[in-house]
Amino acid sequence: MEHDSPATEPWQLSAVELAAAIRNRTLSSADIVQSCLDRIDAVNPRVNALADLRPEDALDQARAADRRTASGAELGPLHGIPVSTKINTDQRGYATSHGVVALAGTPAAHDAACVTALRDAGAVLVGRSNAPAFSYRWFSTNDLHGRTLNPWAADRTPGGSSGGASASLAAGMTPIAQGNDIGGSIRYPAACCGVVGIRPTVGRVSNWAEPVYVDTPGGRQQLVMPPTVLNCAVEGPLARTVADARLALRVMTTPDLRDPVGVPALPDRPAPDALPRVSVVRNIGTVANHRAVEKAVDEAVEKLTDAGHQVEELDGLPLLAEAARLWSLLIYEDFRSTMPTVEVIGDADIRTSLTYSFAAAAGQWGDSPTLAEYIHGWSRRGALVAELQQLLGRDRLLLTPVSAEPPFEQDADIASPERAAQLVTAMWPMAAVPILGFPAATVPSALVDGLPMSVQLIGGRFEEEMVLDAAQAVEDRTPRLIPVL
Template identity: 70%
Template sequence: MATSPRPTQPWQLSATELAAAVRAREISSTELVRSCLERIEETNPRLNALVDLRPEEALEEARRADERTVSGDELGPLHGVPVSIKINTEQRGYATSNGVPALAHRPAEGDAACVTALRAAGAVPLGRSNSPAFSFRWFSTNELHGRTLNPWDAERTPGGSSGGAAAGLAAGMTPLAQGNDIGGSIRFPAACCGVVGVRPTVGRISDWAPPAWADTPAGPVELDFPPTVHSCAVQGPLARTVADARLALHAMTTPDLRDSSGVPAVPLRPRPARPVRVRLVRGNGTVENHPAVDRALDRAAAHLADAGHAVEEVAELPLLTEAARLWALLITEDIRPMLPVVHQLGGDDIRTALEGHFAAAAELWGDRPDLETYINGWARRATLVTRLQELLGGDRILLTPVCAEPPFEQDADITDRDRARQLFPAMWPMTAVPVLGFPAVTVPVHVENGLPFSVQLIGGRFEEDLVLDAAQAVEDRSEVPWLWG
């Protein structure tokens, strides 16, 4: 990947470089946090990527990290490295607001398991990253914190729901970011902002968190989450480089049986003796790719072939097409019982966005799918999981678009109903993966007309390292400059 001229400021270094420098005492965590804070002060007023900043708290954590550096204590792999935490993730002392004013007044009493893992690895939380209200749009704006802009083009979405995380990374505010993904919410923002996003296998990184509460006229209410959250949602890292993403992924890996989908231990996966086979899936048979999207696929396929991978192209993979269609059923029907709460606590944007979502889902499943259809959808999901695992095994991966379009224009899902319906089919690569729970990585390939274009790589369950190896091969051969280059 093309890089900027030789870094002159700590915030310009990769997380991997920074972790090594802190460990070697070439830089202190305090110096690093101050450098990031200066970059935030310079760029965040325009982009609004990070919210609820508490500089003195971050500096105090950095000071404690520096004390451990010189004490001889064992240091974690991310020791002293700043990371942003998303506003829908529990972090002690911060409200898990999800961009909703009614949720902004109850500080979390503890950390989510993924935040605990980052702290245990030595990372220093620095800022909360913005998201859409209820974290349910492919855009990042809400009534509480306002709109996040894409550092490449303010008229284009930074992605959602981890848009603040991706925009902050791309602008150099933090070297790492935590996000979560149930419909592309790590991978799509990463692609929109030209960084790397990792969606791990369901269960690899614990999704456990302290109970969530909402203040309602009837009093505090503990929030329960529907089946798709437990079966499809994951926590994961966003980073500027594949190496940084790998480092953060392994630091965040937290076998945790409090998580209803958690595994007791991540299975050891032997590396194949030869480069894995790659199947390029160009489309889904229903939506045409933008030419720049096809060019990104062609370049990534050429890079992988140059690295020794055997690349085979198919026009579509019906299994993925069906999985994306199932996502529209299962997610939508799980949201339906929550609509009264969303309508009560949310603003006009999320209401309009959900109207568009339901209209698009109705084109596939009808206005009100019955219980039998919903149950059969879950049954079919299990069959598709088995079939995809059989297809991929431990020595094959898929190469797909991120989206059939470039990053969407801001508020494309709420400004025009016809335009909103076009987004749903275009995002099939983002929605097919979560419903099956497989790992996927988005990695930038090139820049065209001032926008980054990325591809998605999908592997078998718990084959994250295999997918990251392929992503590294793409990154090594790609030309995507940093914004400050």
Template identity: 75%
Template sequence: METQHPTAQLWQRTATDLAAAIRAREVSSVDVVRSCLDRIEETNPRLGALVDLRPEEALADARRADQAVAAGAELGALHGVPVSTKINTDQRGRVTSHGVAALAGPPAEDDAACVAALRDAGAVLLGRSNAPAFSYRWFSTNEVHGRTLNPWDPGRTPGGSSGGASSSLAAGMTPIAQGNDIGGSIRYPAACCGVVGIRPTVGRISGWTPPAYADTPAGRVRIDVLPTVQACAVEGPLARTVADARLALEVMTTPDLRDPYGIPVAPARLPAGVKAAVSVVRGIGTVRNHPAVERALDEAVARLTDAGHEVEELDGLPLLAEAARIWSLLIYEDFRPMLPLVEKVGDADIRTSLAYSFAAAAAEWGERPALETYIQGWARRATLVTQLQQLLGTDRILLTPVSAELPFEQDADIASPERAAQLIAAQWPMAAVPVLGFPAVTVPSALVDGVPVSVQLIGGRFAEDRVLDAAQAIEDGTPALRPPLPLG
């Protein structure tokens, strides 16, 4: 594993290195935060990645962090290290806007559990990362905060919905970002911007957030969390290195029975030194991979083989194909009751994107799937979860593409219904995993024509150690892909 050179500018150094240096009093949190703020001032006007920046508040938190170091206080694993949080996640004193002006109500009174975990670990919450309206696109633009660009290529998406997080990481604004994922919203942005994103096992990181309410003609009502959000959505970190992603995952792991899928204790570490067997799934027979995607898979296979992993090629895996198809049933049918709200308060882009997405889902399931079909989808999901766990155990992982395509051209999902359907087909690796609830990490493995191309590693439930170890082997073999980008 490469160690960050100590003479690098502070914004260039990893979170792991910065936390150790702050603890050892080699650098101060104030200096780190100032360095990141300078980098934000230099790059963010071009990229539009972070919003709701409050430099003086962040510097005050950094000063308190330095005072704790000087006092010999017990320090958390991210003490004094800057991180960002996402605009769809509650942070005390900040507006949870969801990128929708009508939803940008008063500031949150409390932190979501994942944000509280970062705060408890000593992290300095530096800014909020941009996302699409309602967090329902693989692109990151909205009427409240504008468009986020990809530092590698502004004509391509930085990903969504955690596109502000991935763009800011690649540009060096912070070393770690909080995100969430129900259809690739951590993994895909990380891949688009050449950083690391981990979607943990459902329940490992608490999804608890303060109750949300809406004012209606009948009075104030509580907004309950949709079934697919409970069962398929996760909070998780994005980072520039696998080591930092692992550190952030450990910090954010929050046993919490307020979460309907929460766990009572943190999962035990798996035995170290085990080289997981790797099964390669290049496709599911529905769409052809771009040649660059095949190259990224080949490079990953070479790195894993060099690291001592036993690698085999599978001729597809039907359960992944079925899971991706079920995703388009469960996700969209759960979201259907929200369509009137989207029509009322959503911007034109989100309305068009959802209309095209529902049309693509209708081609699979019909215009209005019956309740029996929806119930059967949930029932079949449980069978697929069991089948995949039996296949993987704790010592086998899958290697797949992130997408069949390179990072999409900006606004490809609203170009036409036909193009939107192509995107959904290409994103089968992003859709299959949330339905099943397994951990997955995306890590860059190739650079093709100036664009990073990543792969996805999927492990058994609570086997994050195995996928991160494999991701580390891939990262170690591709040092030239290590961001942040100069952008100078």
């Protein structure tokens, strides 16, 4: 590893710095994109984070951006800045492959709304980030694109499902990456690779994409999104710095009434008069934290206290425990409808992972949860959302671990049913948040045994700025550590 040092190449600069350089005419977008492409050539063969690379397409976008700069036209916030998109997100002309061989041959005709937002802001789309098949794992390997490695340690997961995004950022391939999150898929990879991830409030960033149709024995039918995808999944950014994550989130904030849960306009959120209190929830009574996890929390507590926050320790929080348990009911019951497709076109790893994950969920809910239990689960979700919002208001944040364990060993979820169940238990901080739909960010706070360790900050609904302000306080007091590649 190496400590922060003055940047000598464009790929080493943050998106905020690059945007300023483009406006000042000290760097062109073509210079920046070429620098990132050179970095990709140098390190991507070792970590396999980006796939479907088309350098000339990226350079064409950059040259068009430079022509716009020269014309004196208004420039978007990400004008000329390289950004990667995820293989499960529609980008016109590129297959939305989900890492599945059978889905690799059909390019998307349109951009998803979040990709449109990035284009409209002037971003140059450089590469597609790898993910597990169907984005169902906390690991990033598939039969189509292979395995993504963690730049810090090849035997540890880079996270999933946005593991290609997080690994590419840590390795310096782009300053910003698009991801999505229904069970930690932005926050966990960011933590595993020592970068920043922000999961926004449900409805803030449009989740809209063109409908997907499939051929069935009864004819061609639209693929129906299950309730958890509509109500718990979000699009959002990963970045190397909090400032870049904030910039990308503002760009991706796209009120869109095509999205069934999209909000027509964001509520006015003036800055509160005082720094929010921070309540620390270290565990929910189900699993003990690894010492490295405790170190990360301790470091974050010290840094937030130094920044002026009032920090208090809570002895658990039952609503988070219940939300994490509900995740194992609602998510997996919804996933059952996709299992026939997974069995036909999914790779062996995803089939094994889901088999073990269903077994872990059965340990909490039985082999066949009833419709009444499922409906009651959704009812309890609503009650917990209200309870957590009342607790947080506009003057409190929660600080939690990211997981009870450091980044998992590669393929831990398919090592055995017992190990898979341990992972589900350890990941309660990642599972609780999507069920409730609140904003949360992960930010590095320590380096332990050669691995970056992060914490999670959770805020009230639509309080992303407050969450990011606290993440910035942690980042400001944490030396930036970069993996050597």
